[in-house]
Amino acid sequence: MxxxxxxxxxxxxxxxxxxxxxxxxxxxxxxxxxxxxxxxxxxxxxxxxxxxxxxxxxxxxxxxxxxERLHPEVVNWLPRDVDQIVEVGAGTGRLTMELIERGRRVTAVEPALPLRRILRRKIAAAGCLQRVRLMHGYFDQLPLPDDFATLVVSCSAFTPAPEHGGEAGLSEMERVCKPAGCVAIIWPNHLDWLADRGYRYLSFPGPMSVEFSSHREAAELAEIFYPQAADEVRRHGWRRIPFEVLGVNPPRDLAYKVLAP
Known part of the structure; x- marks a missing residue:
């Protein structure tokens, strides 16, 4: 992740x-x-x-x-009622828990063992262990067969850098995707790089904020992850911090490619 x-x-x-x-x-x-x-x-x-x-x-x-919650329309745009979904770089389940409702079976691939452990606990608490398979793997070595899933997706994980995707990772995601299936990169960067490889871009409008459980939580995490905004967060007593204050592109967009049938 x-x-x-x-x-x-x-x-x-x-x-x-x-x-x-x-x-x-x-x-x-x-x-x-x-x-x-x-x-x-x-x-x-x-x-x-x-x-x-x-x-x-x-x-x-x-x-x-x-x-850092996703724009609801990003998830709503993804295909529903599909047989198999693969998520690459699942992390602690920001997207995984949403995908459970969109497919019969979800395979979540995550290389970091501590993140997989947290995700497993969340899946167990939701009573969904029978529907989600957790696997160790990297973008460039997905432990899955060709033409495996109708939807292959990654959220806040893929970059053009080889260690986090790159050409080999994109090829692997497309390899495990079925013909006429969809590969989607949520919260993408380097849009030109993806466009050159046949990916289309969607962005959904509306204000977005990072929503913490309390002002104390917001102030503590802003100090670590958004230090340029920490003073303003403390001054306003915010629990919800607008993304524009943080200087970060909000998770309102995706790049996708529908493979040839």
Whole structure:
């Protein structure tokens, strides 16, 4: 699981949270992907800092993701009543829990074990373990057969970077999608890159905010993830923070491709 804005620019508070010593949390496979030269500095590399967050403080990430709610029309646009759905980079289930109502069977692929554990608990609490299969896997090595699902989707996870999708990841998503099925990237970045590969773009209007459970929660997480807006959040006593205040594109859009029949 990664985030579009992780590649857009550094977040000073998050960058100061981890050190190179924390890289030992990676499995050998993860280390080969995220620190291929045997070293890295999460104080300088925002993408690396996010990967450490997922593994060292998954509950902290889940608190943020739970507040960054998708535009309802994004989910409503997705196909309904399909047989098989695959979600890649499922994280802690921001989209997964919505997909359960749209397909007979959902396969959620997530490489970070701590995030999968949180997602499994949510699925169990919803009584849906029989309908959702959780799997370890990466964009470029999906553990699924060809033409498997009618809908293959990723939310706040795919980027053109090879370690978080790229050409190989997009090819894999299309490989496991059935002919005439749909591949959808929710909350996408690098729209031109996707357009060059045949993806169309949709965006849904209306004001959007990050909605925390309390002002205290909002102030604490803004300090970590949105430090440029933390003073304003505290000053206004906000629990709901407009995305424009945070300087982040809201999750109101998607890029999609319907494969040839």
């Amino acid at each position: 990664t985030r579009p804005e992780a590649a857009a620019g550094p977040r000073p508070a998050l960058l100061s949270r981890y050190t190179a010593a924390d890289l030992r949390v990676f499995t050998p496979d993860e280390a080969s992907r995220f620190t291929p030269h045997g070293a890295g500095d999460p104080r300088q590399d925002a993408v690396l800092a996010w990967e450490l967050l997922y593994r060292l403080e998954p509950r902290l990430y889940d608190r943020l993701a739970s507040a």
